[in-house]
Amino acid sequence: MNKLVALLERATKADSVSALTAELVQVLVQLTGAESCDILLKEGSDTLVLRASTMYPELLGRLRLGKQVGLCGIALASNTPVFIEAKVQDDPRYARYPDTHEHAFEAEAVLPLASADIPNGVVLLRFTEPTEFPAEKRLELEQAAVMTQLIIDVWRNAYGQGTRHTRLGALSEVSKTIAQSPYLEEILQLLVNYTAQQFNYRVCTVRLLDEARGELVLRATQAPAKAYQKKRAIKLGESFAGQAIADNQPVIVRDVQIADEYIGHDLAVEQGLRSMICIPLTMQGRPIGVLSCYTAEVRDFGADEIKALETLAKQAAVSIEHAKMQVRNTLMQEMHHRVKNNLQQVASLLRLQMRHSSYKTLEDALGDCLNRILAISSVHDLLSRDDLDHVGLRSIAETLVHHQQSSFLLPDRKVRFEVRGSDVRLNMTQATQVALVLNELIQNAVEHGFEDSLEGEIHVTVEDSDEEVSVWVSNSGDPLPDDFNPTVSSHLGLKIVDNLARGLNGKFKMSNVLGWTVAEVTFHRSTSE
Numbered sequence: 246m247n248k249l250v251a252l253l254e255r256a257t258k259a260d261s262v263s264a265l266t267a268e269l270v271q272v273l274v275q276l277t278g279a280e281s282c283d284i285l286l287k288e289g290s291d292t293l294v295l296r297a298s299t300m301y302p303e304l305l306g307r308l309r310l311g312k313q314v315g316l317c318g319i320a321l322a323s324n325t326p327v328f329i330e331a332k333v334q335d336d337p338r339y340a341r342y343p344d345t346h347e348h349a350f351e352a353e354a355v356l357p358l359a360s361a362d363i364p365n366g367v368v369l370l371r372f373t374e375p376t377e378f379p380a381e382k383r384l385e386l387e388q389a390a391v392m393t394q395l396i397i398d399v400w401r402n403a404y405g406q407g408t409r410h411t412r413l414g415a416l417s418e419v420s421k422t423i424a425q426s427p428y429l430e431e432i433l434q435l436l437v438n439y440t441a442q443q444f445n446y447r448v449c450t451v452r453l454l455d456e457a458r459g460e461l462v463l464r465a466t467q468a469p470a471k472a473y474q475k476k477r478a479i480k481l482g483e484s485f486a487g488q489a490i491a492d493n494q495p496v497i498v499r500d501v502q503i504a505d506e507y508i509g510h511d512l513a514v515e516q517g518l519r520s521m522i523c524i525p526l527t528m529q530g531r532p533i534g535v536l537s538c539y540t541a542e543v544r545d546f547g548a549d550e551i552k553a554l555e556t557l558a559k560q561a562a563v564s565i566e567h568a569k570m571q572v573r574n575t576l577m578q579e580m581h582h583r584v585k586n587n588l589q590q591v592a593s594l595l596r597l598q599m600r601h602s603s604y605k606t607l608e609d610a611l612g613d614c615l616n617r618i619l620a621i622s623s624v625h626d627l628l629s630r631d632d633l634d635h636v637g638l639r640s641i642a643e644t645l646v647h648h649q650q651s652s653f654l655l656p657d658r659k660v661r662f663e664v665r666g667s668d669v670r671l672n673m674t675q676a677t678q679v680a681l682v683l684n685e686l687i688q689n690a691v692e693h694g695f696e697d698s699l700e701g702e703i704h705v706t707v708e709d710s711d712e713e714v715s716v717w718v719s720n721s722g723d724p725l726p727d728d729f730n731p732t733v734s735s736h737l738g739l740k741i742v743d744n745l746a747r748g749l750n751g752k753f754k755m756s757n758v759l760g761w762t763v764a765e766v767t768f769h770r771s772t773s774e
Contacts, residue, residue: 262286263305265400266297269393274299276389279370280350284393285310285317286358286366293317293366300371301342308342315340317367320355324364326387327355331375352376356390360398362530368393391529391563399556429568430635433465436561440538441467444550447518447541451526451561452479452486453534461486461535462668468516476509478668484508486535489523493532495551496523500543519543522551524558528566536561636676638714639668642705645683659700660691660722666707669714675749675771679716682745685738686718686764694722694762714770719763725756742766 270282281300285293291312295304313322316338320327329336333353352372357364368390378386437449448468452461460478481487485506489496498521501507502514507521518539526534536558546554642664671679683705690703701721708715739755742764746753751768 262397262400263296265397269396270297270299273368273370273389273393277354277370277386278372279354280373281371283369284358284366285369287321287364291318291322293321296366300348304342310340316353316355317369320357320367321364324357324359324362326357326383326390327353328378328383329353330377349373352378354378354386356386358390358394358397360394365394365397387529388563388567391559395556395559395563398559429565430464432564432568433561434467436557436564437465437536438467440536440554440557444538444554446538448516448539450537451534452537453526453565454481454490454532461490464534476512479508485521486523486537489525489535490532493525493527495525495546495555497521497546498523499545501539513539517541520546522546522554524554526558526562526565528562533562533565635670635672637668637670638676638679638707638716639664639666641676641680642683642707642716645680645687646703646705657699658695660695660720661702662705663702664705664707667709669707669709669770671714672771675768678745678749679766679768682742682766683716683718685742686716686766689738689764690718690720690722690762694720696723698722709770712770713767715765715767717763717765719758719761721761723762724760725762729755 266284266286270284273279273282281298283295283300284297285308286296288294288309293310293314294306295301295308296306298305301308310318313319316327316329316333316336318340319338327338329339330352333339333350334341348371350371351374354370354372356368356370358366358368370386433451437451440446441449448466450466450468451464453464454460455462455478458478459481461481461484462478463476479486481490485496485498485504498504498507500519501521502510502519507513512518518541520540520543522538524536524538525532526536536554538554646662646664687703687705694703695701698721703718703720706715706717706719708717743753746766746768749766749768751766753764753766755762755764757763
């Protein structure tokens with residue numbers, strides 16, 4: 246990534262497309278490990294012209310490939326990358342450059358350059374040795390091509406508008422920001438801070454798309470008001486941000502304080518927000534979120550301003566995908582450590598269970614043990630599908646409720662479950678501990694809250710207040726005995742909850758409240774892993 250930052254800094258000095266692409270091929274060779282790199286740009290309908298080359302600089306502007314000629318022509322026509330891992334010159338689609346000596350290249354990667362899914366050219370990477378292109382390597386090369394087109398686009402736009410230094414300087418600064426950290430949350434926070442400062446916006450936000458829920462979740466804002474920082478997730482169909490994703494183009498609202506469809510008029514008035522622009526974040530045509538910017542006065546957004554924001558949005562999308570890939574790689578390296586810790590936690594639970602002699606059958610003991618292991622497993626499952634390094638607490642609760650409802654509720658009991666509150670995001674360590682806590686409390690409510698009662702409700706509530714997280718599991722079934730004390734109760738599950746709560750540096754209490762049995766665990770959310 247530092248190489249890309251260096252490239253962007255040099256790109257601000259380029260005074261022509263030729264100078265810019267000459268820089269690009271040099272950095273792409275370093276970035277990808279290829280032995281040579283060519284950039285061919287489209288002229289007319291389907292003709293490719295060689296504009297930069299580390300191998301054949303003498304052919305610049307002279308070499309032309311017709312429609313669907315060679316691997317480059319095929320990649321351009323289909324707007325799809327072509328990867329040949331060995332014996333590329335034996336491929337029937339291969340076309341040799343005319344008037345050139347053959348070199349001993351074994352593998353090639355041809356990557357389309359496209360703006361708004363319209364192919365504009367290709368990047369041709371050559372390798373002297375047979376080279377495998379697994380999925381991760383292909384994604385890395387495709388992202389390099391996306392960055393290449395992005396740099397060409399922003400140079401052309403900025404140079405044409407006469408604001409080359411300002412706009413390219415903006416992109417360079419964003420790229421420097423990305424290089425400073427591989428962590429998604431930090432990248433997004435720095436992005437909104439910079440955008441608000443650069444364009445003099447009152448508020449900037451980034452919402453990322455939760456495809457499973459069909460919601461846009463607020464992930465970063467520089468707004469100082471805590472009420473704004475805690476704005477709820479919004480459904481795609483109920484917001485201007487969702488409209489920007491659906492139409493894949495910017496949506497402008499001239500005055501959010503009077504727009505009927507805008508969600509949150511009171512907060513807009515309180516914070517002095519007036520005009521808004523929503524820019525979709527997309528990666529290779531796939532929506533991943535929305536960048537929203539608010540002004541302090543009612544005004545129009547100029548064409549140059551919109552273009553600059555679209556460029557920043559493209560950069561942000563690439564950055565998000567890059568950060569996720571970085572985190573995934575880091576997690577893979579650390580997975581053995583996490584698995585070891587979780588196995589040690591399972592071993593501790595088994596030892597505690599062995600010392601607890603209240604089980605009537607071996608099947609009951611094994612069932613409880615399996616249920617606790619599945620609670621840990623649910624965190625790993627959500628981690629793999631969510632944001633890789635943090636998990637939503639409400640998502641954990643919903644997963645556990647579904648499991649308990651289908652596995653432990655007796656057929657003659659009519660119990661309604663409800664999960665509500667904030668989807669507080671926890672790191673891996675706290676998420677695993679809280680999953681075990683919720684597992685025990687929900688199972689306790691199912692098994693002991695409805696021994697006599699045949700119907701009722703079980704509510705799981707999550708609340709986040711100034712970094713203090715509270716989790717309640719309440720049931721309307723059998724009341725607790727008057728002298729009940731969870732710290733001395735004979736139930737193994739409650740002892741586990743008490744131990745885990747103390748491990749979280751939190752508190753656990755259980756009592757009768759207005760006819761409901763309420764178990765509460767309160768702890769401070771950790772801001773790091």
